[in-house]
Amino acid sequence: MSNYSKEKLHHALKHFFGYDEFRLTQLPIIESVLDGEDALAIMPTGAGKSICYQLPAMLLPGITIVVSPLIALMKDQVDALQANGINGAFLNSSQSTDEQRRIIQEAQRGNIKLLYIAPERIPANSEAFFDFLRKLNPSLFAIDEAHCISSWGHDFRPEYLKLAVLKKQFPGTPVIALTASADKVTQKDIVEKLALSHPKIYISSFNRPNIHYFIQPKRDAFRHILEYVKKHKDDSGIIYALSRASTEDIAGRLHEAGIKAAHYHAGMDAGERSRVQEAFQRDEYRVIVATIAFGMGIDKSNVRFVIHHDVSKNIEGYYQETGRAGRDGLKSDAILYYSFGDIMKLRKFAQIEDNPQQSAISQKKLQLMQEYCEHEGCRRQYLMQYFGEQFPAYCGSCDYCLSSLEEKDATVSAQKLLSAIVRTGERYGAGYIIDFLRGSASEKINPAHKDLKTYGIGKDLKREEWQWMVQQLLYHRFMDKTDDQYATLKLNEKSWKILKGESQLKLVMKKEKVETAQEEELEYDRELLKQLKSLRLDMADREHVPAYNIVADTSLVELAIYLPENFEELKHITGFGDYKISRYGANFLKVIQQYAKEHNLPSRIQFKAPKREKREKTTKTSSKPATSSTQNATLSMYRDGLSITEIAAQRKLSTITIEGHLAAFIGTGDLDISRFVSNSKLEQILSVIKSTGQTAAIKPIKDLLSDEFSYGEIRMAMEHFKRVNG
Ligand code: ADP
Numbered sequence: 001m002s003n004y005s006k007e008k009l010h011h012a013l014k015h016f017f018g019y020d021e022f023r024l025t026q027l028p029i030i031e032s033v034l035d036g037e038d039a040l041a042i043m044p045t046g047a048g049k050s051i052c053y054q055l056p057a058m059l060l061p062g063i064t065i066v067v068s069p070l071i072a073l074m075k076d077q078v079d080a081l082q083a084n085g086i087n088g089a090f091l092n093s094s095q096s097t098d099e100q101r102r103i104i105q106e107a108q109r110g111n112i113k114l115l116y117i118a119p120e121r122i123p124a125n126s127e128a129f130f131d132f133l134r135k136l137n138p139s140l141f142a143i144d145e146a147h148c149i150s151s152w153g154h155d156f157r158p159e160y161l162k163l164a165v166l167k168k169q170f171p172g173t174p175v176i177a178l179t180a181s182a183d184k185v186t187q188k189d190i191v192e193k194l195a196l197s198h199p200k201i202y203i204s205s206f207n208r209p210n211i212h213y214f215i216q217p218k219r220d221a222f223r224h225i226l227e228y229v230k231k232h233k234d235d236s237g238i239i240y241a242l243s244r245a246s247t248e249d250i251a252g253r254l255h256e257a258g259i260k261a262a263h264y265h266a267g268m269d270a271g272e273r274s275r276v277q278e279a280f281q282r283d284e285y286r287v288i289v290a291t292i293a294f295g296m297g298i299d300k301s302n303v304r305f306v307i308h309h310d311v312s313k314n315i316e317g318y319y320q321e322t323g324r325a326g327r328d329g330l331k332s333d334a335i336l337y338y339s340f341g342d343i344m345k346l347r348k349f350a351q352i353e354d355n356p357q358q359s360a361i362s363q364k365k366l367q368l369m370q371e372y373c374e375h376e377g378c379r380r381q382y383l384m385q386y387f388g389e390q391f392p393a394y395c396g397s398c399d400y401c402l403s404s405l406e407e408k409d410a411t412v413s414a415q416k417l418l419s420a421i422v423r424t425g426e427r428y429g430a431g432y433i434i435d436f437l438r439g440s441a442s443e444k445i446n447p448a449h450k451d452l453k454t455y456g457i458g459k460d461l462k463r464e465e466w467q468w469m470v471q472q473l474l475y476h477r478f479m480d481k482t483d484d485q486y487a488t489l490k491l492n493e494k495s496w497k498i499l500k501g502e503s504q505l506k507l508v509m510k511k512e513k514v515e516t517a518q519e520e521e522l523e524y525d526r527e528l529l530k531q532l533k534s535l536r537l538d539m540a541d542r543e544h545v546p547a548y549n550i551v552a553d554t555s556l557v558e559l560a561i562y563l564p565e566n567f568e569e570l571k572h573i574t575g576f577g578d579y580k581i582s583r584y585g586a587n588f589l590k591v592i593q594q595y596a597k598e599h600n601l602p603s604r605i606q607f608k609a610p611k612r613e614k615r616e617k618t619t620k621t622s623s624k625p626a627t628s629s630t631q632n633a634t635l636s637m638y639r640d641g642l643s644i645t646e647i648a649a650q651r652k653l654s655t656i657t658i659e660g661h662l663a664a665f666i667g668t669g670d671l672d673i674s675r676f677v678s679n680s681k682l683e684q685i686l687s688v689i690k691s692t693g694q695t696a697a698i699k700p701i702k703d704l705l706s707d708e709f710s711y712g713e714i715r716m717a718m719e720h721f722k723r724v725n726g
Pocket residue numbers: 019020021022023026043044045046047048049050051301327328552
């Protein structure tokens with residue numbers, strides 16, 4: 001067991017970095033590193049790999065050596081450390097020999113806690129290098145981007161092979177290898193090549209909950225993009241396009257429209273590229289329009305949107321690019337404009353001459369990208385399954401889930417369809433029946449049929465809607481289809497019940513798709529946030545560091561919400577460690593105090609108890625989950641004796657929504673489930689909930705139950721379950 005209690009580690013996290021909670025697998029990784037064990041940590045980009053060695057570095061007696069191939073990122077990391085008052089330094093080929101000598105001396109004097117080294121700095125004669133390291137007496141080695149050591153990985157770097165003897169030279173010093181992407185083979189290869197001894201392997205979920213995924217048809221894409229960028233006028237983002245020419249074109253048009261935008265691609269010279277990149281980091285450009293070349297060295301945490309103007313070649317690339325949004329954990333959008341034409345174009349590129357094997361792989365990957373774009377279901381679920389993770393069918397934050405499903409009574413349409421089949425003698429396939437229903441003038445329609453009463457009674461629905469209806473009826477077994485080549489539609493027992501009005505058909509249909517994420521109700525004052533941002537920019541300029549190095553956007557938003565009054569209260573704000581409080585605290589407090597005085601606002605810091613305390617509190621008092629005013633309105637109408645349908649009609653909401661409101665009160669214990677769901681049904685639903693072990697998504701539960709169970713009933717049963725089982 002570690003010598004460091006969890007309490008102590010939490011305290012250190014807050015003290016050095018200003019964070020309240022560890023993320024994902026950070027805590028167990030840090031504990032095992034401090035126990036002197038080797039570890040391999042696999043975490044998605046932006047999840048917070050650095051803390052896994054930076055925090056141990058602060059607690060261990062000697063120096064921590066970090067090997068990282070990304071020179072551009074090194075400076076940023078070290079700047080970020082220094083912004084927290086931590087003594088970090090780096091050695092790479094961008095420095096003069098004098099500069100390097102100075103840093104080495106500092107390190108040997110024990111004045112540096114973290115030293116970043118580029119692999120090319122490791123001399124060919126590794127004896128000399130290991131001698132040098134031995135003099136530093138390192139406590140820990142961190143190998144960042146560890147997949148670079150494996151020829152299986154997607155970014156093999158031969159220099160990394162020099163690290164293979166590290167463990168032999170320093171058998172007693174723990175090594176932590178970190179990477180954002182490594183499949184099983186690569187993981188094994190990393191462990192073997194680095195000769196890690198009995199390493200623990202930590203794999204975090206690849207899900208990025210704060211990124212919202214949208215796929216939109218590519219029509220008038222530029223106009224949409226411009227609208228979006230204008231609407232999100234305080235945000236910065238990246239727009240990816242396939243060709244160099246189109247990056248220049250789009251950036252040019254944005255620029256003309258008054259947006260601070262620039263283009264970036266591999267055809268520009270290195271100086272120009274790094275100028276653009278740095279200007280973006282410093283928020284001088286708000287939007288970068290780039291080919292995929294952009295982003296490798298980008299560590300800008302407040303990228304609020306990533307837009308794909310064109311379809312990506314494969315899901316790996318797409319996911320990596322969207323992953324550059326929202327590294328600070330705040331809500332961000334990933335929007336892709338999809339057209340089949342793009343797929344056709346990419347198919348040609350995917351054909352690699354004289355390499356049928358590689359071509360086949362690229363084609364397959366492109367096909368899956370197309371499938372993702374055309375997928376009629378939760379985008380996040382598709383992505384997670386692509387990367388080998390299970391995920392429920394509903395995330396609530398992609399275009400599919402946000403388009404909110406609605407249950408509608410489709411009995412009348414079903415009756416029209418079924419009677420058309422009966423009238424024409426159950427001898428036709430779906431195509432004919434739909435033409436008949438829509439009153440097609442086509443000669444293919446039997447003239448005798450044109451005299452039937454049912455001819456043309458289905459003009460109210462579009463062709464595609466009828467096709468969908470046919471599929472639904474077949475799917476729910478409300479009619480049958482013959483197996484032969486004519487696929488004739490036939491009625492069955494259930495069909496007759498519908499025709500006679502003995503049973504109803506309820507179908508879950510999608511409402512209109514939501515275009516992009518809706519603005520959330522913000523509880524902070526935008527004006528104050530603006531002032532805080534501008535103060536931060538001043539400080540950043542003075543110190544020549546990117547603005548988010550002072551403090552992240554998340555922290556500014558918290559300041560604007562909780563309005564801390566003094567240093568003590570400032571401690572509760574995420575990102576304010578002791579060092580940052582002493583360095584920047586007074587300036588921020590001054591702006592907040594001034595604003596609060598002008599607007600007569602009190603501090604709201606009592607609403608921000610640290611998460612851990614909050615959790616303890618809730619378990620002790622087990623307070624009721626809060627309900628909203630719209631839910632309360634429904635409850636009071638229900639108590640006045642109105643039925644669910646009546647409430648829905650009066651409030652102009654769907655019955656599903658009303659049932660959802662009432663379900664919330666089943667969750668609080670104000671309403672009893674027995675009023676809504678029979679005992680036998682409840683039992684069946686509960687057994688399915690238990691078997692799936694989840695109480696978040698309704699759709700998968702519904703899929704496992706027969707049609708008699710409505711969404712409302714399942715929702716209510718879930719709330720009941722949660723209440724009873726805590
Ligand atoms: P990566 O895994 O890509 O190396 P980083 O280590 O650069 O990610 O971390 C991404 C961002 O998340 C940084 O801004 C970092 O400060 C922040 N971060 C890391 N851990 C935490 C935490 N426990 N709480 C809040 N923010 C964190």
